[in-house]
Amino acid sequence: MAAQALAAAAFREGNHALAFPFFGAERRGAPVLAFARVDSKKIRQRTQVYKPDYVVVLDDKLMGYVDVTAGLKEGGTLVVNSPLPPEKIVTERPVKCATVDATGVALEVLGVPVTNSAILGAFAKATGQIKLESVEKGIMDIFGARLGEKGGRKNADAARKAFEKTTAGMSVGGRKFKPVKKWLPDYKELPLSLGLRVTMTEAGRVGPGSFDVNKTGSWRTFAPVLDDAKCTNCLICWFYCPDGAVVRGEKHVSVNYDYCKGCGVCVEVCAPKALKWVRTEEVEEKLPSEAIA
Amino acid sequence: MTTVKELPVQDYFTSGHTACPGCGGAMVARIAMKVFGPNTVVYHPASCMLIFSSTYPNNAFKVPFLHVLFENSAVCAAGIKRALNRLGKSDVNVVAFAGDGGTADIGLQALSGAAERNEDIIYIMYDNEAYMNTGIQRSSSTPFGAWTTTTPVGSVHAGKVEFKKDVPRIMMAHDVPYVATASIAYPTDFIKKLEKAKAKKGFRYLQVLAPCPTGWKAESSKMVELARMAVETGIWTLMEYEDGKYTVNRTPKFSPVQDYLKAQGRFKHLTPEDIKKIQDWVKSKWEKDKALEQVYK
Ligand SMILES: Cc1ncc(C[n+]2csc(CCOP(=O)(O)OP(=O)(O)O)c2C)c(N)n1
Ligand SMILES: [Mg+2]
Numbered sequence: 123m124a125a126q127a128l129a130a131a132a133f134r135e136g137n138h139a140l141a142f143p144f145f146g147a148e149r150r151g152a153p154v155l156a157f158a159r160v161d162s163k164k165i166r167q168r169t170q171v172y173k174p175d176y177v178v179v180l181d182d183k184l185m186g187y188v189d190v191t192a193g194l195k196e197g198g199t200l201v202v203n204s205p206l207p208p209e210k211i212v213t214e215r216p217v218k219c220a221t222v223d224a225t226g227v228a229l230e231v232l233g234v235p236v237t238n239s240a241i242l243g244a245f246a247k248a249t250g251q252i253k254l255e256s257v258e259k260g261i262m263d264i265f266g267a268r269l270g271e272k273g274g275r276k277n278a279d280a281a282r283k284a285f286e287k288t289t290a291g292m293s294v295g296g297r298k299f300k301p302v303k304k305w306l307p308d309y310k311e312l313p314l315s316l317g318l319r320v321t322m323t324e325a326g327r328v329g330p331g332s333f334d335v336n337k338t339g340s341w342r343t344f345a346p347v348l349d350d351a352k353c354t355n356c357l358i359c360w361f362y363c364p365d366g367a368v369v370r371g372e373k374h375v376s377v378n379y380d381y382c383k384g385c386g387v388c389v390e391v392c393a394p395k396a397l398k399w400v401r402t403e404e405v406e407e408k409l410p411s412e413a414i415a
Numbered sequence: 416m417t418t419v420k421e422l423p424v425q426d427y428f429t430s431g432h433t434a435c436p437g438c439g440g441a442m443v444a445r446i447a448m449k450v451f452g453p454n455t456v457v458y459h460p461a462s463c464m465l466i467f468s469s470t471y472p473n474n475a476f477k478v479p480f481l482h483v484l485f486e487n488s489a490v491c492a493a494g495i496k497r498a499l500n501r502l503g504k505s506d507v508n509v510v511a512f513a514g515d516g517g518t519a520d521i522g523l524q525a526l527s528g529a530a531e532r533n534e535d536i537i538y539i540m541y542d543n544e545a546y547m548n549t550g551i552q553r554s555s556s557t558p559f560g561a562w563t564t565t566t567p568v569g570s571v572h573a574g575k576v577e578f579k580k581d582v583p584r585i586m587m588a589h590d591v592p593y594v595a596t597a598s599i600a601y602p603t604d605f606i607k608k609l610e611k612a613k614a615k616k617g618f619r620y621l622q623v624l625a626p627c628p629t630g631w632k633a634e635s636s637k638m639v640e641l642a643r644m645a646v647e648t649g650i651w652t653l654m655e656y657e658d659g660k661y662t663v664n665r666t667p668k669f670s671p672v673q674d675y676l677k678a679q680g681r682f683k684h685l686t687p688e689d690i691k692k693i694q695d696w697v698k699s700k701w702e703k704d705k706a707l708e709q710v711y712k
Binding site for chain 2: 318319323327328329330333338341342356357361363364365366367370378383384385391
């Protein structure tokens with residue numbers, strides 16, 4: 123919706139604009155990718171954007187395992203949702219960078235950690251390519267159509283607030299990324315037992331039960347934190363966790379933050395109220411260091 | 416009877432799958448696989464569960480796994496079972512996990528055929544009450560009044576016009592050894608039914624209410640609570656049809672249906688008349704359930 127609202131805003135300024143999502147299986151909370159292409163002339167190119175002028179990151183945790191600046195043009199700008207100043211943002215190479223705590227803004231203005239409207243305010247401030255007024259109108263167009271006049275207005279307010287709070291600077295370079303290996307064998311190379319048991323390949327484990335290579339912990343916005351002393355080890359949270367992210371222990375359970383998507387089911391079902399709900403920043407050190415989306 | 420604490424620590428449905436946070440279907444799969452264990456083969460039709468549990472080249476089910484098509488779950492599972500029998504591996508549980516669309520609509524003929532032949536399989540319908548994987552379209556298992564993208568809220572109609580199809584009763588009409596409904600909110604009842612399904616021979620059908628945060632437009636943390644309210648309001652009956660005997664496993668509190676409806680965005684447009692219609696439907700459903708208990712003693 124952010125890409126759509128940005129395109130709508132650019133359109134309102136008399137440009138041609140396209141917005142489209144990355145094609146693939148999309149799930150709530152899972153890392154996603156969307157594109158907006160803007161030009162003063164008619165746009166004929168319909169492909170994905172491979173060399174963007176601007177990259178907008180709605181979830182800074184992604185930056186630990188996705189090289190977000192990989193395609194960014196020389197002199198391009200990176201806009202990141204982060205409470206940190208740009209000088210604290212580590213990328214593969216130093217780039218022009220602007221940051222804003224869009225999650226904070228969204229929680230304050232909208233009451234939910236949905237940052238796709240707020241971040242557009244930061245985009246307007248950081249790039250100077252579009253007026254804040256147009257962004258607000260674009261948001262009203264797109265978000266308003268879904269959420270009604272009032273909902274649209276609120277999201278536009280979030281963008282305005284984020285605009286005011288955005289700081290610009292340079293990121294620091296030096297982050298190293300391991301090249302991601304893909305396993306795309308010809309059908310003749312497929313091991314016969316692929317559907318039957320886990321098989322080791324050059325890209326890691328594949329087949330039944332191998333999905334644990336996918337660390338879904340990066341999806342969270344809120345995280346459950348356990349007060350060990352209050353836990354009665356009733357295991358009801360362990361029973362319900364759809365992600366198998368509650369681990370049984372001798373005296374109490376614990377949370378496996380590599381996989382916890384932060385749905386909050388465990389917090390709700392915990393009778394002794396031993397689980398507390400906090401924003402992920404507070405459990406940052408427990409985040410998966412190397413997650414694969 | 417196995418309690419929550421006695422369930423195996425080991426998961427046969429692993430972490431790392433890509434279901435939405437709070438997915439009721441993922442809870443069903445994980446708990447069911449704990450009961451069925453490693454000596455199981457799983458079949459999936461096209462559905463959310465297929466997509467979130469098996470994204471090439473990874474799979475969350477730690478057991479042999481097959482997917483063929485959307486419409487033929489029951490017959491594919493039956494084929495797997497017959498092949499295993501030929502191989503002398505008749506002790507393997509063959510389980511099909513299918514969505515409500517894949518069961519109540521497009522898969523119904525294959526389901527009916529397999530039930531009529533009393534194929535030796537376990538068929539689990541995880542009922543999230545719409546075609547969620549393709550972006551929330553109505554199914555015949557979508558309840559009355561629910562918004563979906565194909566039952567939009569407009570000036571002529573608001574949400575689904577028809578009431579939910581009663582698939583368990585269709586399965587009862589096949590007189591198979593075991594038909595049951597369950598809700599994730601009642602762990603012991605759910606585990607008991609999974610165990611019964613595992614222990615019995617012949618065609619076994621289990622329909623589990625699997626709340627969907629995305630399609631029901633509700634808080635992901637409230638999924639268990641919703642599954643409980645569905646039962647307590649009488650909207651979802653916990654029943655069993657076992658070797659010809661019909662039992663309602665839990666008498667609901669009959670709390671007002673609003674409690675359940677108002678917690679979900681998909682029902683937010685309902686008028687007081689709509690709500691009354693649902694309340695009346697609950698009443699007539701309960702009367703039918705009581706009558707069935709008398710007929711199938
Ligand atoms: C023959 C056929 N028609 C349509 C589709 C597209 N399709 C894939 S999943 C799906 C919806 C499945 O709904 P349901 O069975 O309720 O499972 P859910 O996704 O809700 O869990 C559809 C329509 C398909 N794969 N095959
Ligand atoms: Mg469904």
